[in-house]
Amino acid sequence: MDKKICVLHVAEAAGGVERYLETLFKYSKDKVENILVCSQNYDYEKFKKLVDRVIVLKMAHDIQPSSDIKVERTLRRIIKQLKPDIVYAHSSKAGALARIADLGLNNKVIYNPHGWAFNMQQSAKKKEMYKWVEKISAHFCDKIVCISDAEKESALREKICKPSKLQVIYNGIDLEGIKKTAPMSRAQLGISEDAFVIGMVGRLSKQKAPDTFVKAAKLIKEKIPNAFFLMVGDGELRDQVENLINQYGLDSSFLITGWVDNPTAYMKIMDVGMLLSRWEGFGLVLPEYMACGVPIVATDVDAIPDIIKNSVNGMLVAKDDYHEATSKTVFIYKNFKMRLYLINVANKCVMDNYRGEFVAQNSIKLYNKTR
Structure with a gap:
């Protein structure tokens, strides 16, 4: 029997991302060894039934340098210890943390923003900052998953990365x-x-x-x-x-x-x-x-x-x-x-x-x- 591919998922934002992961894990658990590193905002007891392992880290939703550095260091230790085939980061905060934590390690990295932060209604200065963060971070992952055609079009319009790095996978639900x-x-x-x-x-x-x-x-x-x-x-x-x-x-x-x-x-x-x-x-x-x-x-x-x-x-x-x-x-x-x-x-x-x-x-x- 072929060894299952091991995917380490990193997620901070709950809500829609949490529901997305529930569905993904339910329908992939027979073929994938899913490991979830999630924030304290997740119902991690529920996820214990859906994944092979759950690790809870205290993550701040906004930018908090001292807290974020601790999370990155812990994430790096986890990645080194578990040696997953793929690190899969979900949403912008987890995307930044996971990609920094994986620098120099021999893993493939996938990032799913679940909606670009620069598309939010906010000041022009913040939009520009988010665009540059995404453009720089895009160099440190192998694929970026867009949840809709509109999200891919946004990435192409803002020149976030090469078109070949983008992959559209529509969101789905547990019918x-x-x-x-x-x-x-x-x-x-x-x-x-x-x-x-x-x-x-x-x-x-x-x-x-x-x-x-x-x-x-x-x-x-x-x-x-x-x-x-x-x-x-x-x-x-x-x-x-x-x-x-x-x-x-x-x-x-x-x-x-x-x-x-x-x-x-x-x-x-x-x-x-x-x-x-x-x-x-x-x-x-x-x-x-x-x-x-x-x-x-x-x-x-x-x-x-x-x-x-x-x-x-x-x-x-x-x-x-x-x-x-x-x-x-x-x-x-x-x-x-x-x-x-x-x-x-x-x-x-x-x-x-x-x-x-x-x-x-x-x-x-x-x-x-x-x-």
Whole structure:
């Protein structure tokens, strides 16, 4: 029997990256020896069932020189000790730490930014800094995985590396796991059975535009009296979001769940799922909505139009345009045939393009080509 290829994964950011890794490990564990070095933010007990070994390191999300140097030194010792065939770094912070830690060691290195930091809305100075960090760091890895065509186009436009170093592997979801997930009980959540539930799954952060969601909710409630709004997630803007909900008098029509173990259980009770991001490397929640049979309203930014075709498998709206988000939601509410059409096309789309098995198969091909 052939020896399994050994891949040491390094991950700091949780959330979408964590869900991505769950799916990748589930569908590759029979052919790959996966070792995970993750931050304290991960549910590492869960990952012990999915990988051969889990190592937890305390990592800061922002730049902290003294802490980062300690992590790099520890990572270097781990790499030297375990001698993996491939070091696979996930997201920008882990990407920097792992590539520095591996300098001069005889390993192949793959990097997946899971969305370029320089595409975020921020000052021109910060954007330029992130571009140069990525350009310099690109010399110290063998392959860079882009999670969408838009991400590859961004890298080429900014001349991050040679085109031959880039490999597109679309994000995928665990369809089998989603199918087995039981929906949450509306009664348990205090939502009436006849409510029209509009949901948003994601971090309450500037990127995911929860403020736009609440502004749209105010207008939607005026047009759909039985509308109820469900925000699945948490984040640094939670206090601001709650203040806005209170200001609009929507308290009795809103629920913010905080972080939950299985967001798809909540998606299954939604009548519309929104992703109103201001920038987006992929948007893993989109195929998850599709798999749960939830019609989608999403912003026409970055990688989202690669996934959502307007009026075909979802509805696209302009960034920050809560009026348009309102009108598209009301249109779905009033047009049952259109709702069914969007759901049916989306279901075929996710089956054909975004299965977790595809992520694992394409990743294993990349490992074998790279080592």
